[in-house]
Amino acid sequence: MRRVLRACFFTMLALVCRAHAQEYYFVTYSHEMEEPENLEIAAKNVTGAPKGGNAFAATALEFEYGVKTWWTTELYLDGQSTAGESTLFTGFRWENRLRPLLREHWINPILYFEFEDINGADKALLEVVGHDSRTDFLGRNSRIEKKPETEFKLILSSNFRGWNVSENVIAEKNLSGGAWEFGYAWGAGRPLALAASAKRCSFCRENFVLGGEMYGGLGERHSFGLQDTSHYLGPVLTWNIPSGPALRFSPNFGLNRNSNGFLFRFMISYEIDQIFSKLRRN
Numbered sequence: 375m376r377r378v379l380r381a382c383f384f385t386m387l388a389l390v391c392r393a394h395a396q397e398y399y400f401v402t403y404s405h406e407m408e409e410p411e412n413l414e415i416a417a418k419n420v421t422g423a424p425k426g427g428n429a430f431a432a433t434a435l436e437f438e439y440g441v442k443t444w445w446t447t448e449l450y451l452d453g454q455s456t457a458g459e460s461t462l463f464t465g466f467r468w469e470n471r472l473r474p475l476l477r478e479h480w481i482n483p484i485l486y487f488e489f490e491d492i493n494g495a496d497k498a499l500l501e502v503v504g505h506d507s508r509t510d511f512l513g514r515n516s517r518i519e520k521k522p523e524t525e526f527k528l529i530l531s532s533n534f535r536g537w538n539v540s541e542n543v544i545a546e547k548n549l550s551g552g553a554w555e556f557g558y559a560w561g562a563g564r565p566l567a568l569a570a571s572a573k574r575c576s577f578c579r580e581n582f583v584l585g586g587e588m589y590g591g592l593g594e595r596h597s598f599g600l601q602d603t604s605h606y607l608g609p610v611l612t613w614n615i616p617s618g619p620a621l622r623f624s625p626n627f628g629l630n631r632n633s634n635g636f637l638f639r640f641m642i643s644y645e646i647d648q649i650f651s652k653l654r655r656n
Contacts, residue, residue, distance in 0.1 A: 399610055400624055400639045401501055401589045402561035404540040405482035405531035407473055408440030411650055416643035420499050422634050424511040430456040432497040434467075436643075444473045450490075454497045459515045465492030467500075471529070478533070486527035486542075494519030499637070501525070502591050503546045504555030507604045507632040522549045537564045538585075553595040561587035563610060576615055583612040590629070604633040619644055 397404055400418065408414060416436040423429040432454035440446055450467035467490040474483060495515040524547050531540040544557040563585020571578040590605030592598060608626035615621070619642050626637040646652075 398538055398563035398583050398585045398612060399540070399559075399561040399587045400622070400641065401499075402540050402542055402559040402587045403471070403484065403486065403527065403529045403531075404538050404561075405473065405484050405529065407443070407471065407484075408438050408446040409647075410440045410443055411648045412440045412645055413649045414438040414643055414645045416641055418498070418500070418639070418641045420497070420637055420639045422497075422511070422637045424508045424634050427508075427512040428457045428459060430454055430497050430511065432464075432499065434498040434500060444476060446471045450498075450500075452492060452496050452498045454495060454515075456497075456515055462493075462495050462515055462517065464496035464498070464517075465490065465521075467492070480532060482531045484527075484529035484531065486525075486529055488525040488527075490521070490523050490525065492521045492523075493517045494521065496521070501544055501546075501557055501559065502589055502604055502606065503544055503557035504591050504594050505597075505602050505632075506557075506591050507602070508628070508634045509632075511634065520550065523547060524549060536568045537562060555594050556592040556598065557590060558592055559587060559589035561585060561610070563612075574616060576618075581614045581616065583610075583614070585610045585612075587624075590633075602632060603630075605629040606633060606637065608637075608639075 397406060418434045418436060419431065421431045435451045436448055438446060438448040448469040450469065452464045452466065453462060454464055455461040467488055469488040472485045474485065495517060497511065526545045528543045529540065531538065539562045542559040544559070546555045563583050565580055566582045566584060567579035570580050586609045588605065588607045591603035593601065593603060606626045607629055608624045610622065610624040612620060612622045622641040624639040626639060628635050
């Protein structure tokens with residue numbers, strides 16, 4: 375598992391062009407969109423050791439492209455490795471975010487749609503919905519269960535005096551059958567300094583963003599609420615290295631007995647400016 379994680383890290387490092395942190399969080403989305411023709415490549419990783427199960431490490435390799443000022447699209451390729459079991463490619467996700475109001479408002483709404491085709495071994499944990507719980511991680515890896523799903527989110531986000539506060543409401547439906555499942559995510563974050571330093575440096579305060587997020591399930595259509603759901607809370611630290619990668623870390627703590635006791639999330643991301651314009655010039 376350590377070899378897999380090292381390989382993912384150095385593969386992403388080899389792709390470095392320029393870093394830019396679009397988001398402050400791992401699960402929560404703000405109203406920040408990718409600039410038109412910019413491509414961001416990121417690896418979102420999560421590790422855990424569920425009680426009674428095997429330790430795992432999962433990665434969602436993300437390709438985010440700014441189509442228009444009001445439209446950002448993303449492709450995720452998911453995979454995971456579980457100790458004592460196997461390493462599997464678990465499927466893909468295609469995500470789209472639309473911003474109906476281009477000007478900055480007190481509350482900025484974003485409409486989100488995603489189609490995902492994953493299998494039962496997926497452990498990327500990009501969201502928690504319905505009655506998801508730690509027991510979902512106890513069975514052995516299996517590709518037999520298919521999960522073609524559609525997901526909708528209403529993203530509400532505000533910027534105030536350097537702070538970002540974002541709330542997400544999630545609705546997800548398995549296209550093979552089953553009820554609508556619901557979830558939420560909430561986050562707040564702020565750069566450690568709003569003004570840039572006179573000298574260029576990697577460890578200047580403005581290069582660090584500190585925040586936190588909370589997320590969890592809200593049951594299903596016929597059993598809406600907090601009963602038999604799982605919830606997580608954790609701080610988030612982002613380091614934007616000038617002319618280098620953006621690194622993000624977050625220890626997540628389970629808030630009830632249905633949750634994994636501890637998850638560790640980490641991400642490395644890079645942004646390539648005006649990728650197709652550069653290719654045409656070359």
